[in-house]
Amino acid sequence: xxxxxxxxxxxxxxxxxxxxxxxxxxxxxxxxxxxxxxxxxxxxxxxxxxxxxxxxxxxxxxxxxxxxxxxx
Numbered sequence: 001x002x003x004x005x006x007x008x009x010x011x012x013x014x015x016x017x018x019x020x021x022x023x024x025x026x027x028x029x030x031x032x033x034x035x036x037x038x039x040x041x042x043x044x045x046x047x048x049x050x051x052x053x054x055x056x057x058x059x060x061x062x063x064x065x066x067x068x069x070x071x072x
Contacts, residue, residue: 040065043068
């Protein structure tokens with residue numbers, strides 16, 4: 001995670017990676033996005049969501065993907 005982000009945004013993904021990817025795209029256009037840390041939590045989707053999310057998150061220094069081993 002970034003050293004001193006001003007804002008932490010947490011979003012949950014469960015088998016809706018297209019919605020989560022749209023959210024990431026939208027958030028990345030915010031004026032202060034570079035001052036934020038965005039955490040995407042995949043809630044054990046069990047589909048191919050993680051691969052697409054990992055690829056998208058890797059494009060940003062302030063986006064991290066956390067993969068939960070079970071649905072909480």
